[in-house]
């Protein structure tokens with residue numbers, strides 16, 4: 001695919017992109033952009049169904065080298081988010097045609113929507129920018145001498161509608177955050193250690209004007225980061241907490257929103273080792289933290305909210321050695337809660353507990369959102385269609401729901417209840433990290449975490465174990481990491 005996608009400020013493009021809805025001819029305004037009439041003819045060919053993402057090509061003898069007419073699907077029920085899929089299809093077609101520039105003229109077709117559909121050209125441009133940016137992602141830095149590398153070109157997008165243009169700029173910025181999360185996710189565990197993530201975070205912070213502090217070694221002891229110390233102690237790749245801070249130009253005095261990410265650089269299960277092929281893919285057990293990382297980048301470059309945002313990445317490798325923490329250990333957290341370890345594979349909640357305690361005690365948070373590949377159980381419950389969300393604060397939940405509608409990163413609410421908290425009670429300590437029963441597994445995780453959040457602080461827990469990666473191509477995404485959560489968190493922050 002492309003090396004980079006950008007929005008051009010001047011010049012002209014070699015390829016023109018027009019659009020039509022399902023079963024419709026090219027509208028008059030779009031026709032005017034191709035006086036040769038080739039595009040209008042192409043849009044009437046039998047294969048030009050107008051289905052979402054279906055593209056037909058025309059080659060006019062003058063004007064542009066090539067015209068692509070893309071289908072936008074059904075006019076009824078059209079949503080700006082559909083343009084992410086259209087953009088994915090266009091990016092593939094443009095890459096195949098070795099195009100280096102494309103004039104996006106979808107707004108004529110889009111403004112033909114009925115008034116009741118209230119078309120928002122900025123939102124359309126944003127989805128388009130996201131789609132192009134997401135589709136352009138690739139990860140081939142680890143290909144060696146046995147692979148012939150593909151030549152990658154840059155793509156410049158042109159557009160003369162000011163609202164659509166502004167949307168494209170925003171969408172490309174959000175896509176970059178998402179792609180950063182995907183690149184980190186894809187990086188193998190022998191490279192992406194906690195220390196490596198810390199150095200990447202420092203680089204990103206320096207580039208985009210964020211503050212970055214890394215807590216490691218003795219500092220973890222000083223601040224009583226019990227989860228990080230215990231989960232991380234069997235690995236030679238030592239644990240750390242990465243704290244990123246965004247400070248707005250205006251609104252500095254507001255309380256921050258705190259984002260906490262499970263960042264397990266590898267989850268072998270520890271002494272409760274994962275069996276069969278359960279370990280494969282556990283390099284992606286850092287994807288909650290990767291999403292938070294990507295969101296912070298998009299917040300700094302694109303969203304620029306009038307409220308401080310703090311990110312806490314809880315980084316460790318869950319490994320095995322004679323020093324490993326064990327089932328039967330009892331550990332005490334900084335808020336005084338004691339935990340009997342019953343399963344070392346339920347490690348994510350232990351490192352998140354440190355982050356939640358820290359957020360409540362040290363950051364004076366307006367709200368806390370944690371994101372984690374926490375449980376296999378949420379995959380059983382919701383598959384890869386929805387992430388599980390636990391949030392009893394109506395206001396915060398409404399904001400996450402609204403953001404999810406825009407980014408198409410779906411969340412489904414699951415419950416908190418005192419009965420689930422009781423399930424986590426231990427016979428010798430306060431709580432266990434994994435209850436002896438298999439019931440309500442993903443909810444057990446949320447119930448465990450609730451012991452580390454102070455009453456009255458709006459809090460959401462989002463379990464992304466089913467949505468952080470995909471095994472098949474889907475819209476602008478190829479099989480692999482989805483960067484789920486980076487755009488969702490950035491859009492949510494804008495609404496708080």
Ligand code: BES
Pocket residue numbers: 267285343345346347348373374375376377379433434441465466
């Ligand atoms: N990292 C896993 C959860 C996971 C599973 C993430 C599949 C991505 C895909 C987590 O640490 C884990 O092992 N959870 C256990 C919890 C159990 C031991 C209480 C699980 O879900 O089985």
Ligand code: ZN
Pocket residue numbers: 267269344345346347348
């Ligand atoms: Zn685990």
Ligand code: ZN
Pocket residue numbers: 264267285345347348373374
């Ligand atoms: Zn895990």
